[in-house]
Amino acid sequence: MSMGGETMPLPLIDFSGVDPSAPGAGTWSTVRAQVMEALATIGCFDAHYPALTPQLRSALFDDSVRPLFTLSLDTKRRNYHGADKPFHGYLGSRDAYESLAIIDGHKLENVLAFADLMWRPDGGNASFCETIHGAAKQMLELEEAVQRMVLEGLGVAKYHDALSESSWHLFRMWEYKPPSSDEKVVRYGSHQDANTLTVLCQHEVEGLEVQTREGECVLVKPSPTSLVVMAGNALRAWTNDRLHAPFHHVTVRGDATRYSAILFSIPKLMVQAPDELVDDARPSRFKPYDNDDFIRFCVSEEGARHKDKLKAYCGE
Numbered sequence: 113m114s115m116g117g118e119t120m121p122l123p124l125i126d127f128s129g130v131d132p133s134a135p136g137a138g139t140w141s142t143v144r145a146q147v148m149e150a151l152a153t154i155g156c157f158d159a160h161y162p163a164l165t166p167q168l169r170s171a172l173f174d175d176s177v178r179p180l181f182t183l184s185l186d187t188k189r190r191n192y193h194g195a196d197k198p199f200h201g202y203l204g205s206r207d208a209y210e211s212l213a214i215i216d217g218h219k220l221e222n223v224l225a226f227a228d229l230m231w232r233p234d235g236g237n238a239s240f241c242e243t244i245h246g247a248a249k250q251m252l253e254l255e256e257a258v259q260r261m262v263l264e265g266l267g268v269a270k271y272h273d274a275l276s277e278s279s280w281h282l283f284r285m286w287e288y289k290p291p292s293s294d295e296k297v298v299r300y301g302s303h304q305d306a307n308t309l310t311v312l313c314q315h316e317v318e319g320l321e322v323q324t325r326e327g328e329c330v331l332v333k334p335s336p337t338s339l340v341v342m343a344g345n346a347l348r349a350w351t352n353d354r355l356h357a358p359f360h361h362v363t364v365r366g367d368a369t370r371y372s373a374i375l376f377s378i379p380k381l382m383v384q385a386p387d388e389l390v391d392d393a394r395p396s397r398f399k400p401y402d403n404d405d406f407i408r409f410c411v412s413e414e415g416a417r418h419k420d421k422l423k424a425y426c427g428e
């Protein structure tokens with residue numbers, strides 16, 4: 113087993129010939145086959161997606177995310193939505209990481225409200241809002257294209273609009289503190305994402321490692337033109353276990369602070385595989401469940417005891 117994964121790269125899928133607003137056109141069907149293969153095996157791929165330009169990426173991280181984290185701790189803690197929604201806002205662990213999140217960050221009014229919260233009483237920060245909103249929108253377009261491909265690939269494309277309408281999105285930004293040592297340190301431990309799809313943007317400094325089904329670690333090299341797409345447990349459940357939700361973790365080493373930005377698509381309603389994906393040959397693998405209840409289970413003492421939390425929570 114090779115830990116560190118220098119040998120095996122993540123599948124790279126070229127989305128430059130895909131127009132998310134024109135499903136089926138260009139290289140759509142070729143890309144769809146590659147997406148299905150990647151999500152059914154490792155559960156993750158690197159998407160070459162130049163629509164999110166290197167300029168926008170640099171505006172996102174260098175001009176927006178990095179300055180955001182220099183605000184005071186009290187200010188950042190205003191990004192809070194109550195004790196019942198701990199994962200909707202600020203997360204911090206001293207000297208390890210900090211994270212801020214915008215609910216439906218692809219909507220300009222939500223980014224404006226977040227900026228007002230962070231920079232009051234001076235009011236919002238126009239270029240910050242434009243940049244965050246622009247990047248989140250690009251990431252959402254990729255997420256929507258991938259979701260559509262997955263449903264088409266499984267022969268259930270008719271559910272695309274219903275699934276999209278019953279999802280909300282969280283735009284989360286991360287700052288990981290450097291250990292200032294050459295030794296690799298885990299900053300965010302191994303987990304599967306609970307949500308449907310994750311679109312992740314790394315900036316310059318590597319650190320994301322994805323585990324294969326066999327337990328090998330694949331280090332995901334950041335590139336200025338690609339985004340990482342990953343299936344979460346909600347998509348695994350919705351597809352009746354046809355797609356894989358990979359375990360992954362974040363490591364840091366050396367002196368460079370690491371930044372990432374992520375768009376999570378999250379179910380609002382019950383997660384349940386459509387009838388077409390359940391039959392005698394492939395009986396239902398998971399009982400229908402509520403995503404918020406599942407997350408509460410994941411962070412509970414009982415949940416912490418299980419590696420495969422979805423199976424433990426609602427497996428049949």
Ligand SMILES: O=C(O)CCC(=O)C(=O)O
Nearest residue numbers: 286305312320362372374
């Ligand atoms: O920062 C990263 O690259 C990954 C963070 C992550 O896995 C998560 O937020 O679920």
Ligand SMILES: [Fe+2]
Nearest residue numbers: 303304305360
């Ligand atoms: Fe994750």
